[in-house]
Amino acid sequence: MRFLMSRRAALSGIAALGSCVLIPASAQTTAPTQNAVTDTEASLPAVEVVGRRQSGSYHADEASGTKTDLPLRELPQSVRIMSRQTLDDLGATRIDDALDYVGGISRQNNFGGLWDNVAIRGLAGDINNGMPLLLNGFSGNRGFNAPRDTANVERIEFLKGPAASLYGTSEPGGTINVVTKKPLWKAAHSIEAYAGSDDFYRTALDTTGPLGERVAYRLNVAVEKRGSFRDHVDTQRAIIAPALTWKLTPSTRLDYSGEVLRHETPLDRGIVAIGNRLGDVPRSRFLGEPADGDIRIDNQTHQLALEHMFNAQWSSRVGLSYKEGSLKGYSTEAQPALQPDERTLRRQRRFRDYASDDVTLQAELIGRLQAGAVAHELLAGMETYRLDFDQRMLRANPTSAAPYAIDVFNPVYGQPQPVPLPNTDTSEEQKNLAFYLQDTMSLGEHWRLLGGVRFDRYDQSLLNNRTGARIEQSPTATSPRIGISYLPNPQWTLFANAGKSFRPNNGSSASASPFDPESGRAAEVGAKWENESKTLGATLALYEIRKKNVLTADPVNAGFSIAAGEVRSRGMDFDLTGQLSRNWRLNASLAYIDASVERDNLLEAGGRLLNIPRINGSVLAMYEDAFSDGTRYGIGGGFTYSAKRLGEARTQAQAAAGAPAFELPSYTVARLAAYWRISPALRLSLDVDNLFDKTYYTSSFQRTWVTVGNPRTVVLGLQAKF
Numbered sequence: 001m002r003f004l005m006s007r008r009a010a011l012s013g014i015a016a017l018g019s020c021v022l023i024p025a026s027a028q029t030t031a032p033t034q035n036a037v038t039d040t041e042a043s044l045p046a047v048e049v050v051g052r053r054q055s056g057s058y059h060a061d062e063a064s065g066t067k068t069d070l071p072l073r074e075l076p077q078s079v080r081i082m083s084r085q086t087l088d089d090l091g092a093t094r095i096d097d098a099l100d101y102v103g104g105i106s107r108q109n110n111f112g113g114l115w116d117n118v119a120i121r122g123l124a125g126d127i128n129n130g131m132p133l134l135l136n137g138f139s140g141n142r143g144f145n146a147p148r149d150t151a152n153v154e155r156i157e158f159l160k161g162p163a164a165s166l167y168g169t170s171e172p173g174g175t176i177n178v179v180t181k182k183p184l185w186k187a188a189h190s191i192e193a194y195a196g197s198d199d200f201y202r203t204a205l206d207t208t209g210p211l212g213e214r215v216a217y218r219l220n221v222a223v224e225k226r227g228s229f230r231d232h233v234d235t236q237r238a239i240i241a242p243a244l245t246w247k248l249t250p251s252t253r254l255d256y257s258g259e260v261l262r263h264e265t266p267l268d269r270g271i272v273a274i275g276n277r278l279g280d281v282p283r284s285r286f287l288g289e290p291a292d293g294d295i296r297i298d299n300q301t302h303q304l305a306l307e308h309m310f311n312a313q314w315s316s317r318v319g320l321s322y323k324e325g326s327l328k329g330y331s332t333e334a335q336p337a338l339q340p341d342e343r344t345l346r347r348q349r350r351f352r353d354y355a356s357d358d359v360t361l362q363a364e365l366i367g368r369l370q371a372g373a374v375a376h377e378l379l380a381g382m383e384t385y386r387l388d389f390d391q392r393m394l395r396a397n398p399t400s401a402a403p404y405a406i407d408v409f410n411p412v413y414g415q416p417q418p419v420p421l422p423n424t425d426t427s428e429e430q431k432n433l434a435f436y437l438q439d440t441m442s443l444g445e446h447w448r449l450l451g452g453v454r455f456d457r458y459d460q461s462l463l464n465n466r467t468g469a470r471i472e473q474s475p476t477a478t479s480p481r482i483g484i485s486y487l488p489n490p491q492w493t494l495f496a497n498a499g500k501s502f503r504p505n506n507g508s509s510a511s512a513s514p515f516d517p518e519s520g521r522a523a524e525v526g527a528k529w530e531n532e533s534k535t536l537g538a539t540l541a542l543y544e545i546r547k548k549n550v551l552t553a554d555p556v557n558a559g560f561s562i563a564a565g566e567v568r569s570r571g572m573d574f575d576l577t578g579q580l581s582r583n584w585r586l587n588a589s590l591a592y593i594d595a596s597v598e599r600d601n602l603l604e605a606g607g608r609l610l611n612i613p614r615i616n617g618s619v620l621a622m623y624e625d626a627f628s629d630g631t632r633y634g635i636g637g638g639f640t641y642s643a644k645r646l647g648e649a650r651t652q653a654q655a656a657a658g659a660p661a662f663e664l665p666s667y668t669v670a671r672l673a674a675y676w677r678i679s680p681a682l683r684l685s686l687d688v689d690n691l692f693d694k695t696y697y698t699s700s701f702q703r704t705w706v707t708v709g710n711p712r713t714v715v716l717g718l719q720a721k722f
Contacts, residue, residue: 050188050189050190050206050207050208050721051190051192051206051683051719051720051721052088052192052675052683052685052717052719053084053085053088056083056084056085056088057083057085057535057578057579057585058083058085058086058577058578058579058585058586058587059081059083059534059535059536059537059577059578059579060072060081060083060155060577061073061534063079063081063157063159063177064136064137064157064177064179065079065134065137065157065159065163065175065177065179066079066159067137067166067364067379067438068377068379068438068440068450069377069440070377070440070448070450072528072537073493073528073530073537074448074485074487074493075448075450075483075485075495076448076449076450076483076484076485076495076496076497077159077160077161077450077483077495077497077524078160078161078524078526078539078541078573078575079157079158079159079160079539080102080103080157080158080160080539080575080577080589081155081156081157081158081577082098082101082102082155082156082157082158083155084153084154084155085585086098086101086577086587086620087150087153087156089620089622089636089673090620090671090673090687091673091685091687091689091715091717092150093149093150093151093194093202093222093224094116094147094148094149094150095116095147095148095150095153095156095178096110096116096147096148097150098150098156099116099118100616100618100640100642101587101589101618101620101638101640102158102575102589102618103573103574103575103589103590103591103616103617104120104121104122104160104173104174104571104573104589104591104593105118105119105120105158105591105616106118106119106122106593106611106612106613106616106642106645107119107611107698107699107707108124108131108610108611108699109127109611109699109700109701109705109707110147110699110707111130111267112267112268112269112270112295112331112333113147113233113235113265113267113268113707114144114146114147114263114265114267114295114297114327115130115144115145115146115147116130116131116133116145116147116148117130117131118131119131119173119595119609119611119612120132120158120160120171120173120174120175120176121160121173121174121543121545121569121571121573121593121595122173122545122569122571122593122594122595122609122612123171123172123173123520123545123547123567123569123595123609124171124609124610124611125141125171125503126503126506128506129141129142129143130145131176132163132170132171132174132175132176133145133148133175133176133177133178134167134175134176134177134178135177135178135180135301135303135321136177136178136179136180136257136303136305136321137167137177137319137362138303138319138321138323138360138362139167139321139323139358139360139385140178140323142323142356142358142387142389142430143323143324143325143354143356143357143358143387143389144297144325144326144327144354144356145297145299145325146237146261146263146297146299147263148178149222149237149239149261151204151206151220151221151222151239151241152180152181152220152239152241152243152259153178153179153180153181154179154180154181154182155179156176156177156178156179157176157177157178157179158174158176159174159175159176159177160173160174160524160541160543160573161173161174161497161499161522161524161543162479162481162499162500162501162520162521162522163175163501164454164477164479164481164499164500164501164502165436165438165452165453165454165479165480165481165499166436166438166452166454167454168383168432168434168454168456168477168479168502169432169456169458169477169502169503169504170501170503171501171503171520172499172500172501172520172521172522172545172547173522173545173569180241180243180257180259181206181208181218181220181241181243182218182243182245182255182257183208183209183216183217183218183243183244183245184208184209184216184218185209185210185216186209186210187208187209187210188207188208188209188721189205189206189207189208189209189721189722190205190206190207190719190720190721190722191203191204191205191206191719191720191722192204192205192206192717192718192719192720193717193718194715194716194717194718195715195716196687196713196714196715196716197712197713197714197715198226198227198228198229198713199225199226199227199234200224200225200226200227200713200715201224201225201226202222202223202224202225202226203222203223203224204220204221204222204223205219205220205221205222206218206219206220207219214246214247214248215244215245215246215247216244216245217242217243217244217245218242218243218244219240219241219242219243220239220240220241221239221240221241222237222238222239223237223238224236224237224238229283229284229710229711230268230283230284230285230286230708231284231285231286232266232286232288232290232413233265233266233268233286234265235263235264235265236263236264236265236294237261237262237263237264238261238262239259239260239261239262240258240259240260241257241258241259241260242256242258243255243256243257243258244256251308251309251310252306252307252308252309253306253307253308254304254305254306254307255303255304255305255306255307256302256303256304257301257302257303257305258300258301258302258303259299259300259301260299260300260301261297261298261299261300262296262297262298262299263296263297263299264294264295264296264297265294265295266286266288266290266292266293266294266295266331267288267292267295267329267331267333268286268288269287269288269333269334269704269705270700270705270706270707270708271283271285271287271706271708272287272334272338272345272408272703272704272706273647273662273703273704273706274338274342274408275342276660276662276663276703278664278665278697278706279695280409281408281409283695283708283711285408285411286411287332287334287345287347287406287408287411287704288331288332288333288347289332289347289349289413289414289417290413290414291413291414291417292329292330292331292332292349292417293329293330294329295327295328295329295330295331295352296326296327296328296329297325297326297327298324298325298326299323299324299325300323300324301321301322301323301324302321302322302323303319303320303321303322304319304320304321305317305318305319305320306318306319312368313367313368313369314365314366314367314368315365315366316363316364316365316366317362317363317364317366318361318362318363318364319360319361319362319363320359320360320361320362321358321359321360321362322357322358322359322360323356323357323358323359323360324355324356324357324358325354325355325356325358326354326355326356327352327353327354327355328352328353328354329351329352330349330350330351330420331349331350331351331352332347332348332349332350332404332417333347333348333349333350333705334346334347334348334704334705335347335348335398335704336702336703336704337703337704338408338703338704339405343407343408343409344403344405344406344407344408345405345406345407345408345704346398346403346404346405347398347404347405347406348395348396348397348398348404349395349396349404349417349418349420350393350394350395350396350420350423351393351394351395351420352391352392352393353392353393354389354390354391354392355389355390356387356388356389356390357386357387357388358385358386358387358388359385359386359387360383360384360385361383361384361385362381362382362383363381363382363383364379364380364381364382365378365379365380365381366378366379373443373444374441374442374443375441375442376439376440376441377439377440377441378437378438378439379436379437379438379439379440379452380435380436380437381435381436381437382433382434382435382436383432383433383434383436384431384432384433384434385430385431385432386429386430386431387428387429387430387431388427388428388429389427389428389429389430390426390427390428391424391425391426391428392424392425392426393423393424393425394420394421394422394423395420395421395423395424396418396419396420396421402418404417404418422466425464425465425466426462426463426464426465427462427463427465428460428461428462428463428506429459429460429461430458430459430460430461431458431459431460432456432457432458432459433456433457434454434455434456434457435454435455436452436453436454436455437452437453437454438450438451438452439451439452445487446486446487446488447484447485447486447487448484448485448487449482449483449484449485450481450482450483450484450497451480451481451482451483452480452481452482453478453479453480453481454478454479455476455477455478456476456477456478456479456502457474457476458473458474458475458476458477458504458517459472459473459474460472460473460474460504460506460514462506471513471514472514473504473514473515475502475504475514475516475517477502477517477519478500479499479500479501479502480499480500481497481498481499481500482497482498482499483495483496483497483498484496484497490532491529491530491531491532492527492528492529493527493528493529494526494527495524495525495526495527495528496523496524496525496526497523497524498521498522498523498524499521499522500519500520500521500522501519501520501521501522502517502518502519502520503517503518503520504517504518505517505518505549505551505563509554509557509560509561509562515549515551515561515562515563516549516563517549518547518548518549518550518563519547519548519549520545520546520547520548521545521546522543522544522545522546523543523544524541524542524543525541525542525543526539526540526541526542527539527540528540531578535578535579536576536577536578536579536580536586537576537577537578538574538575538576538577539574539575540572540573540574541572541573541574542571542572543569543570543571543572543573544568544569544570545568545569545570546566546567546568546598547566547567547568548565548566549563549564549565550563550564550565550566550567550600551563551565552564552565552599552600552601552602552603553600553601553602554601555601562601564599564600564601565597565598565599565600565601565603566597566598566599566600567595567596567597567598567609568595568596568598569593569594569595569596569609569612570594571591571592571593571594571595572591572592573589573590573591573592574588574589574590574591575588575589576588576589583623583624583625584621584622584623585621585622585624586619586620586621587618587619587620587621587638588617588618588619588620589617589618590615590616590617591615591616591617592614592615593612593613593614593615593616594614595608595609595612596608596609597609600652602651602652603649603650603651603652604650604651604652604654604655605652607646607649607650607655607661608645608646609646610645610646610647610648610649610700610701611645611646611647611664611699611700612645612646613642613643613644613645613666614643615641615642615643616640616641616642616643617640617641618638618639618640618641619638619639620636620637620638621636621637621638622634622635622636622673623635623636631676631677631678631679632676632677633674633675633676633677634673634674634675635673635674635675636672636673636674637670637671637672637673637691638670638671639668639669639670639671640668640669641666641667641668642666642667643666644663644664644665644666645663645664645699645700646661646662646663646664647662647663647664647697647700647702647703647706648661648662648700648701648702648703650662662700662703664697664699664700664706665696665697667694667696667697667709668694669689669690669691669694669696669709670690670691670692671687671688671689671690671691672686672687672688672691673685673686673687673688674686680721681720681721681722682718682719682720682721683718683719683720684716684717684718684719685716685717685718685719686714686715686716686717687714687715687717688712688713688714688715689710689712689713689715690709690710690711690712690713691712692712693711693712694709695708695709695711696708696709697709
C-alpha cells in the first residue's frame with residue numbers, strides 16, 4: 001500500500017509538471033539539439049548497435065552526467081567514459097568486471113558478493129549503501145542493490161571530483177553514472193550464448209526497433225548460472241530490461257527505462273589470514289555454512305523522462321524514478337579474529353530481511369543565451385525524493401558454551417545451527433528537497449568557465465521498532481562548484497576546479513542525538529589532450545580532497561560514535577583511451593593515491609585508509625584486421641596492477657605497541673581476448689581472465705573477511721545477429 005501511494009503521488013507530480021511543460025508545444029517550432037530525437041535521426045542507419053561491437057570506439061566526446069553540452073575536452077573536470085566497446089572487449093557481464101580499468105578506482109568490501117563497491121580517488125561511500133552510483137542521472141545506490149549487470153548498459157561515466165552541486169549527497173572523490181541502452185529506430189536483434197569455467201552459462205537477448213512512426217522499443221534479457229572456484233558458492237541471476245521512446249510531438253519526447261533483476265547467491269565473506277599471512281587457507285575454502293542457502297536480492301527500477309523543446313534556445317526535462325529493493329536470507333559469518341590456536345574460527349549466524357522504496361522526481365530547465373561575447377548554457381533544476389528503508393535482522397553470537405566454530409584447515413559442515421534472535425528492527429524514512437543552478441560559459445575561443453551551486457534540505461527519521469525510540473534530523477547543505485578551462489589550441493586543454501560535498505551520517509550518538517553530516521572539499525588541476533581526428537584522448541589530473549565529520553569512536557561511551565574524524569586524499573590519475581591506428585585501440589590508466597587518516601579517536605593518525613593502494617594501473621589493447629577471405633578477427637589483452645593495501649584498520653594502540661599492519665599483497669593480473677567474425681551475422685569470442693592463474697586478494701574488511709580474486713577463467717561465446 002505504501003508503494004502504491006508513493007508511486008501515485010509521484011506520478012501525479014510528473015503529470016502536473018509535464019502539462020506545464022507541454023503548454024507551449026503547439027505554438028513553437030524547434031531546432032534539433034543533442035538531447036532531442038528528430039525525424040532525421042530516426043532515419044539514420046544503425047550499425048553494430050546490438051550484441052558485441054566490432055571496431056567501436058573507446059573514446060567519447062560527451063557525458064550525460066555532466067548536464068552540459070560542453071565537449072569533454074573543454075570541460076573543467078576529469079571525466080572518464082567506459083564505452084560499450086570497452087565492456088565488450090573485457091567480456092564484462094557485470095560492471096564490477098570493468099572497474100579496474102579506470103584510473104583512481106580501488107576495490108572495497110563487497111558485502112560478501114552481494115553488491116558492487118569501490119572507492120574513487122581513495123574515498124569510499126557509505127558503508128551501508130556502497131559506492132556513489134547514479135543510473136541515468138538518478139540515484140542508484142540507495143537501499144540494497146545486487147551487483148549490476150551489463151546486459152542493458154550502454155556506457156559507464158566516471159565523474160571524478162565533487163558532484164554535489166548537481167546531485168546532492170555524494171563523495172568528493174567522484175560519482176559513477178551508469179547509462180542504459182535506448183531504443184533505436186532501425187530494427188536490430190542479437191542473441192548471445194556463453195559457457196565457461198566453473199559451470200558458467202549465460203544467454204542474452206538484445207532486440208530493438210520501431211513499433212510505428214512515433215514509438216520505438218528496446219528489450220534486453222539475460223539469464224545466468226555461475227558456479228565458482230569457491231566451495232559451496234554458486235550464483236543465479238536473471239534480468240529483464242525494457243525501454244520505450246515515444247515522440248509525442250516533433251518537439252516532445254517521452255522515454256521509459258525499466259529493469260527487473262533477481263540475484264541469488266550465498267553470502268561469502270571470503271577467507272581468513274593466519275596472523276598477518278595469507279595463503280595458508282586455500283582460496284577455495286568457504287567458511288560459512290552451506291545449509292544457510294542463498295541470499296536473494298530483488299530489484300526493480302522504472303524511470304520516465306519527458307523532454308520538450310520550446311525553441312532552439314530553451315528546453316526542459318522532467319524525470320521520475322521509482323526503485324524497489326529487497327534482500328532476504330540466512331548467513332554464517334566469521335568473527336573478527338581466530339582463536340589463540342590460529343585454526344578455530346567462531347562464527348555468527350544472521351537472518352536479514354531488508355526492503356526499500358525510493359521515489360525521485362526531477363525537473364530541469366535548460367537555456368542557451370548570448371550576452372555580448374559570452375555564450376551561456378544555463379541549467380536550473382529541482383529534485384525531491386523519498387526513501388523508505390526497513391531493516392530487520394536476527395542474530396546469534398557465539399559463546400564459550402555454543403561457539404558455532406569451524407576449523408579453517410579441516411572444515412566440517414552441517415553442525416547444529418543456533419537460532420538467531422531479534423537484533424535490529426528499524427524503519428527509516430528520508431526526504432530531500434533541492435534546487436540547483438549551473439552556468440557554463442564560453443568566453444571567446446580559448447576560455448570556458450563553469451559555476452554551479454545546489455541547496456539541499458534533508459529530513460531523516462529512524463524508528464527503532466523494538467524500543468519505540470525515534471531519532472530525527474534535518475540538516476541543510478550548500479554545495480558550490482567552480483571550474484575554468486584554457487584551450488590554447490584545438491588539441492590541448494588546461495583546467496582547474498574546486499567544490500564542496502556533503503553526506504548525512506546515519507545513526508545516533510550516545511545521547512541519542514543525530515550526527516552532523518560529513519562535509520568534503522576538493523580541488524583539482526590537470527591537462528587534457530585530444531588528437532585532430534578526435535579518436536584518441538588523454539586526461540592527467542592532480543587533486544587534493546579533505547573530509548570532516550567522519551564517524552569515529554566515542555572516547556567516553558564505549559560502543560558509540562561521534563562525528564569528529566577527518567581524512568585526506570591527494571594524488572594523481574591518468575587515463576588514455578581511443579584509436580591508435582586503423583587496427584589498434586587502447587585503454588590505459590595509472591593512479592597514485594595517498595589517502596590517510598588525519599584525526600580519529602581510535603584509528604592511527606597518519607595511517608592509510610582501508611583497501612587503497614598507493615599505485616594502481618591498467619592497460620587494455622585490441623588489434624583487428626581481416627583474413628584473406630574477408631572475415632574479420634580481433635585479438636588483444638591487457639593487465640591490471642594494484643600495489644599493496646591496508647587490509648584491516650589499524651588502531652592507535654596497535655601502532656603504539658609496534659604491531660605490524662595487516663596488508664594485502666600487490667598483484668598483477670593479465671587477460672586475453674579474441675574473436676572471429678565467421679560471417680556478418682555470426683561471431684565467435686574467447687575471453688581468458690587471470691591468464692597466469694595468479695592467487696590474489698582484491699579487498700578486505702578485516703583479517704577474517706578477505707575477498708579472493710578469481711583464478712584463471714575461460715569463457716567461450718557465440719553471438720548471432722538477425
